[in-house]
Amino acid sequence: MSQYSGKIVFYEGRCFTGRKLEVYGDCDNFQDRGFMNRVNSIRVESGAWICYDHPDFRGQQYMLERGEYPEFQRWNGHNDHMGSCRPIRMHGEHYRMEIYEGPNFSGQCMELCDDCPFLQSRGYSKTCINSIRVYGDGAWVLYEEPNFRGRMYVVERGNYCCHTEWQGHSANMQNANIQSIRRVVNYF
Secondary structure, three states: OOOOOOEEEEEEEOOOEEEEEEEOOOEOOHHHHOOOOEOOEEEEEEOOEEEEEEOOOEEEEEEEOOEEEOOHHHHOOOOOEOOEEEEOOOOOOOEEEEEEEEOOOEEEEEEEOOOEOOHHHHOOOOOEOOEEEEEEOOOEEEEEEOOOEEEEEEEOOEEEOOOHHHHHHHOOOOOOEOOEEEEOOOOO
């Protein structure tokens, strides 16, 4: 299996009941595959996935690793809407990123190589992160609240000059309030 592939199964009903949709790669619109946008349970059989509550990889992001999610609250969802998904691009197991207070890699900088449940406890004095460089192989999940809670955003290897580059179409804030960060590790 390629590191960019995997299998995820969406179910209309809770506890893996009702109609289902099996996905093996990028799926930009569930309705194009004959599946309505109501998802109440999910099985991630392999890979790690970014799911979006709207088609075309738009809206709120949900990061799902291998495992079972019998109801939408288990993946931090506030409703049963899901419209698109794609596998997370993983390259290996070496994790390194730099976070910056300002856009275009300016202001206070901090390097991370492992999970951080509360950035301020590590000496990062700001709650705003406006640019990121992701080095190494792995993907990361950024959370708006401490202890890996709240709205989440996934970043993969690359440079993000401004917070809107990882918030995508869900960005409606002036800046990115991020307080905890963790590695995506359960993807095989």
